[in-house]
Amino acid sequence: METAPGPTGRPDCEGQAGVEADVLDADADPAAAERGTYLGFVAHEVRNPLSTALWSAELLVRMPAAERGGARGEKLSAMCLRSLARVRHLVEDHFMCERLDAGALPMRSEPLDVRELLEGIAAKRPPEAPPLELRIAGLVAVNADRTLLERTLDALVALAGREDAAVIVDVKVREGIIWLTFNGQPCSEELLLDPGKGTAGDPRGRALAGPLARRAAEVLGGSLRVVDGAFVLALGAPSLAPRPP
Amino acid sequence: MSLSPLVLVVDDDADILEAISDILLADGYRVLRARNGLEALDCVRTEWPAVILLDLMMPVMDGPSFAHALREGYGDHGIPVIVISADGNPARAEAVGAQGYLAKPFDVGTLLGRIASMTAGASPPPSP
Numbered sequence: 001m002e003t004a005p006g007p008t009g010r011p012d013c014e015g016q017a018g019v020e021a022d023v024l025d026a027d028a029d030p031a032a033a034e035r036g037t038y039l040g041f042v043a044h045e046v047r048n049p050l051s052t053a054l055w056s057a058e059l060l061v062r063m064p065a066a067e068r069g070g071a072r073g074e075k076l077s078a079m080c081l082r083s084l085a086r087v088r089h090l091v092e093d094h095f096m097c098e099r100l101d102a103g104a105l106p107m108r109s110e111p112l113d114v115r116e117l118l119e120g121i122a123a124k125r126p127p128e129a130p131p132l133e134l135r136i137a138g139l140v141a142v143n144a145d146r147t148l149l150e151r152t153l154d155a156l157v158a159l160a161g162r163e164d165a166a167v168i169v170d171v172k173v174r175e176g177i178i179w180l181t182f183n184g185q186p187c188s189e190e191l192l193l194d195p196g197k198g199t200a201g202d203p204r205g206r207a208l209a210g211p212l213a214r215r216a217a218e219v220l221g222g223s224l225r226v227v228d229g230a231f232v233l234a235l236g237a238p239s240l241a242p243r244p245p
Numbered sequence: 246m247s248l249s250p251l252v253l254v255v256d257d258d259a260d261i262l263e264a265i266s267d268i269l270l271a272d273g274y275r276v277l278r279a280r281n282g283l284e285a286l287d288c289v290r291t292e293w294p295a296v297i298l299l300d301l302m303m304p305v306m307d308g309p310s311f312a313h314a315l316r317e318g319y320g321d322h323g324i325p326v327i328v329i330s331a332d333g334n335p336a337r338a339e340a341v342g343a344q345g346y347l348a349k350p351f352d353v354g355t356l357l358g359r360i361a362s363m364t365a366g367a368s369p370p371p372s373p
Contacts, residue, residue, distance in 0.1 A: 040332070044302075047331035051350035052260040055268060058353050076267070079260055200304070203259065 034196070041195040042094050045207050049086035056080040086205030089158075093208035096151060100215040107145035107219075114140040114171055114178065121154050130164050132157060136171040142178055142235050144220055152216040153180070155209035156224075156231050159191055160184030162202070178235040186229035250295035250364035251275045255285040255311065256329065257303040261349075265298065265329075265356070272357055274364075282311025289315065289324075295364045297326045301337055312341035325363040 056076040060068060067073055099105045115136045122132045142149070153169075160167045165185035172179045191210035201207050213231070217224035222235040252274050254265050259280075266276045277294060279285035283306040285297070301308035308328065315322055327345035328338035338346035345359055 043333065044331045047349045048258050048261055051331070052258075052264045054350050055264045055353055059264075059267060059271070072267075075263075079264060083260055201258075 037196050038194050045201050046090050049083040053080050053083035089205035093212045097212050100219055109143050111141050111143055117150055130166045133168045140171050148216055152213055155213040156182045158206040158209045180233040182231045187226050187231050189226050249273050249275050253277045253288050253294035253297045255279045256300040268353055282306030285311050296360055297324055298329050299326050301330045309341045
């Protein structure tokens with residue numbers, strides 16, 4: 001049987017072919033090669049859900065209007081939304097990392113109620129997400145930039161909740177430090193590293209949650225490490241004048 | 246009455262598998278799905294596909310290893326392989342001996358056109 005190779009004997013190619021050929025010489029410029037690998041990973045991670053979002057939308061458009069409300073229409077609509085949510089996470093995490101690296105994130109420190117932030121994150125989780133339990137004794141408040149702290153906590157909840165694991169966030173104040181422990185799927189320091197060759201993707205679009213949390217913890221003046229398989233975020237002095245509830 | 250061509254789709258992303266299957270089924274093809282190369286080899290042992298759509302980066306057994314195992318097991322098997330990848334590097338398709346390369350995200354029409362051209366006169370499975 002003829003297997004229909006391209007006219008040049010090479011595979012017939014469509015799309016972004018050739019844009020990211022392996023032309024970077026790691027010996028000549030290791031930093032550029034590392035950066036190229038990172039950006040290649042991000043592009044790869046975005047393209048899969050972008051594909052399913054585009055295809056499901058196109059199939060919906062092709063479908064007779066009367067069928068869109070049926071089972072297939074609902075399945076395609078759900079796929080489109082799920083895929084776009086993955087793309088959104090990846091794009092937002094990527095650009096947050098970029099802005100943190102560039103020192104270009106405007107920040108405003110204010111007293112924040114940690115429980116309120118975590119409850120807000122829990123409320124935004126999709127209905128099918130595994131349970132998120134908060135263990136906080138009393139009012140715990142910290143001075144920080146709201147957006148950055150929210151994004152950090154959200155990233156750590158996502159990491160602990162990998163593979164549909166239930167998540168328990170334990171918050172304690174000891175010796176003037178706020179300790180937030182994210183228990184769930186066992187974690188390792190590797191999850192905090194920037195992705196490289198061979199790094200696994202994430203079916204929920206949170207492949208950059210670790211690199212984001214690492215950068216954000218540093219900018220927040222805190223520390224992030226793994227203790228007994230759980231991420232532990234330590235934040236500086238609690239706010240002395242928390243905003244009243 | 247002849248059966249419609251069978252397409253084996255190999256990808257570790259569940260949504261990609263679902264979406265491509267939906268596209269192909271709606272166009273009258275039969276579809277086999279596999280989440281990695283090992284599952285794909287099992288599929289080929291069961292039913293001989295007319296075309297294979299193959300992702301490259303997968304756990305358990307990746308695309309290049311599957312292509313190698315297929316050649317080892319069936320020699321010049323004659324099944325057209327189209328690499329579907331998000332890595333943007335068609336050289337990898339050439340390296341696995343594929344006949345086509347589609348960079349995700351590709352158009353639905355492009356996919357169907359490519360499969361139609363490759364399933365015209367599909368070969369029968371080799372004799373045991």
